[in-house]
Every structure is written in structure tokens, then in C-alpha cells.
Amino acid sequence: MDAQREGKFQRILDAAIEAFAESGFHHCQVNKIARLAGVADGTIYLYFKSKEDVLIRVFQERMGDFIAAVSRELSQCKTTEARLRTIVKTHFTYMEQNRSVAIVTQLELRQSDPRVRLPINSTVSDYFNLIEGVIQQGIQSGEVPKIDTRVARQMIFGSLDEATTDWVMARSPRTLTSGIEPMLALFEGALQVRKSEIK
Numbered sequence: 001m002d003a004q005r006e007g008k009f010q011r012i013l014d015a016a017i018e019a020f021a022e023s024g025f026h027h028c029q030v031n032k033i034a035r036l037a038g039v040a041d042g043t044i045y046l047y048f049k050s051k052e053d054v055l056i057r058v059f060q061e062r063m064g065d066f067i068a069a070v071s072r073e074l075s076q077c078k079t080t081e082a083r084l085r086t087i088v089k090t091h092f093t094y095m096e097q098n099r100s101v102a103i104v105t106q107l108e109l110r111q112s113d114p115r116v117r118l119p120i121n122s123t124v125s126d127y128f129n130l131i132e133g134v135i136q137q138g139i140q141s142g143e144v145p146k147i148d149t150r151v152a153r154q155m156i157f158g159s160l161d162e163a164t165t166d167w168v169m170a171r172s173p174r175t176l177t178s179g180i181e182p183m184l185a186l187f188e189g190a191l192q193v194r195k196s197e198i199k
Contacts, residue, residue, distance in 0.1 A: 009047050012037045013061055016054045021100035025055055025108040056119045059109055062101050066094050067126050074130065080138035080193050084156075087131060088183050091160045095167070096176040106165045131156050135191070143194045156187055 015036035019028045030051055034041045048054045070090045077083045095102040109120065131153045138144030163183065167176040187193075 005047075008037075008039065008043070010061075012039065012044060012047060012054070013058055016058050017062070017100045017104055020055065020058070020108050021103040025051075025104075030054075052113070052115050055104075055109065055116060058104060059120045060123050062098075063105065063123050063127070066090075067123070067130065069094070070127075070130055074134065080134065080141065080143040080191075081188065081195065083134040083137065084187050084191075084193070085180075085184055087134065087156070088160065088187070089177075089180050091164070092176045092180055092183075095164050099168075102164055102168050106161070106168050128153055128157065138191065138193065144191050147191070152191060155190060159183060159186065 012033065016033045019032045019036055022028075023032065028051070030044050031041045033054065034044055037044075044054070048057065070087060073086045073090055074083055077086055109116070132149045135144060135147070135149045135152045135156075139146055139149075160183070163179055164176065167174070167179075
């Protein structure tokens with residue numbers, strides 16, 4: 001994709017995030033996305049097959065970027081404690097700084113429609129694999145006792161996911177990042193993380 005097409009593609013994705021967050025996926029019209037993106041209605045269909053395809057690509061692109069950022073941060077970490085902190089801090093910070101993305105991922109993407117659910121599974125799996133990798137590294141280093149990595153990943157992802165949904169739906173404004181330390185303490189306690197001498 002050339003630079004001009006890529007720029008328009010990203011502009012449409014940004015517009016779709018705002019439109020879906022504001023109106024909800026089912027109530028959002030494609031012409032609203034086009035208007036916010038500053039393009040003709042028909043232009044949307046030069047890049048996407050359908051409104052469902054726009055939603056899928058929003059998740060794949062934005063969450064793909066997020067997962068890549070987490071992966072880069074994790075590569076700099078030396079201990080299980082640091083890796084867990086990176087996951088919690090990056091997750092909460094990203095969602096707090098991108099509230100519209102959080103609304104779309106936490107509320108609008110919870111679709112029973114397999115046309116939406118199935119194409120996003122590989123992106124979700126990438127995140128699961130990152131989390132499981134952190135647990136496996138902890139076991140290998142002796143910082144975490146031998147446990148079922150899948151169950152541990154379910155606890156970590158499920159807690160982050162629920163905390164983010166709770167924040168999105170909260171009636172009183174509050175920060176999501178205020179939950180970093182309590183969540184980290186919960187994970188370290190549940191995983192029985194042993195402190196490493198490495199800093």
C-alpha cells in the first residue's frame with residue numbers, strides 16, 4: 001500500500017474507532033465513518049468489504065500495534081516481576097490513553113457473530129502467547145513454581161480485561177492506571193513470584 005493509500009486507510013480506521021465508540025457498532029452508519037474520515041461514502045468500500053470488516057481491521061491493526069509495543073517492552077525486562085509490571089502497566093496505560101479503542105474492544109467487539117469473532121482470534125492468541133511466555137520464563141528461572149500456564153494466563157488476561165471493562169463502564173470518572181500496583185500485587189501473590197536478585 002503506497003503512502004497516500006496507507007494514510008487514508010489509517011484515517012478511516014481512526015474515524016471508525018470514534019464512530020463505533022460514540023454510536024455503537026450496530027447503530028453506526030458507514031456514512032458517519034466516511035464523514036469523520038473526510039472521504040466519500042464509496043471510498044470505504046475501496047478499503048473494506050463491509051462494516052464488519054472495518055471492525056475486524058480496527059482490532060487487528062490497533063491491537064496488533066499494542067501487542068508489538070508490549071513485546072518490545074518485555075524484551076528489555078530481566079525478571080518475572082518486571083515482565084508482569086510491563087504487561088499490567090502497558091495494558092492499562094494504552095487503554096486509558098485510547099479510551100475510544102477501549103470502548104470498541106471491550107464493548108463493541110463482544111460479538112456472537114462468527115464473521116467478526118473468528119478473524120480476530122489470531123490477534124487475541126498473540127496476546128495470550130505473550131502472557132504465557134512470561135509465565136513460562138518465570139518457571140524456567142525458578143521465580144515462579146510449576147503451574148498450569150494456561151490457567152495462569154486466563155487469570156491475568158481475565159483480570160486485565162474485566163478491570164478495563166469496569167473502567168469503561170464506570171459512572172464516576174477515575175483513572176485505570178491507579179489499578180496498576182494493586183493488580184500487580186494480586187498477580188505476584190497468585191503466582192507466588194520469588195524476588196530475583198537481578199535488577
